[in-house]
Amino acid sequence: MPLPSVTAVDLAARYPAFAAVDPVLVTLVLDEARSAVDDSWIDADQKPALLAYAAHRLALEGHDGGLGESGHTVPIGDETMNVSGPVETVEVGDTKVKFADANGATTPGAAAITGSGFEATVYGRYYLELLRRSQPAVLVA
Numbered sequence: 001m002p003l004p005s006v007t008a009v010d011l012a013a014r015y016p017a018f019a020a021v022d023p024v025l026v027t028l029v030l031d032e033a034r035s036a037v038d039d040s041w042i043d044a045d046q047k048p049a050l051l052a053y054a055a056h057r058l059a060l061e062g063h064d065g066g067l068g069e070s071g072h073t074v075p076i077g078d079e080t081m082n083v084s085g086p087v088e089t090v091e092v093g094d095t096k097v098k099f100a101d102a103n104g105a106t107t108p109g110a111a112a113i114t115g116s117g118f119e120a121t122v123y124g125r126y127y128l129e130l131l132r133r134s135q136p137a138v139l140v141a
Contacts, residue, residue: 003038029057029058033051045130056120056127
């Protein structure tokens with residue numbers, strides 16, 4: 001059975017951070033994703049895997065709607081704070097929050113441990129989850 005059809009509209013619906021990305025570029029990256037997913041995958045996981053793979057590639061290239069290195073603004077009381085990635089550390093007493101950069105590194109500009117691998121983005125981690133479910137490791141004795 002052929003892989004399901006996926007479009008730039010599908011990607012924008014599933015991952016709104018990519019809604020402003022040129023549909024031609026999205027289509028090219030979705031075509032690339034077809035090399036990472038095949039018809040041996042669980043049918044219900046094929047479309048989400050194609051979308052997650054494409055979103056991962058686009059995020060690595062900086063096409064994630066401003067959620068990359070430049071981060072985004074979070075309101076804090078009457079002020080705002082720029083954040084650049086996921087929360088790394090949280091302390092309640094005297095309130096301390098430390099953000100990693102968009103790639104998961106705690107030092108801005110530093111590469112995360114996995115670099116540009118699938119662990120570097122939330123989309124890549126979801127792709128890996130789907131991959132493990134469809135292509136489980138096999139023990140050979």
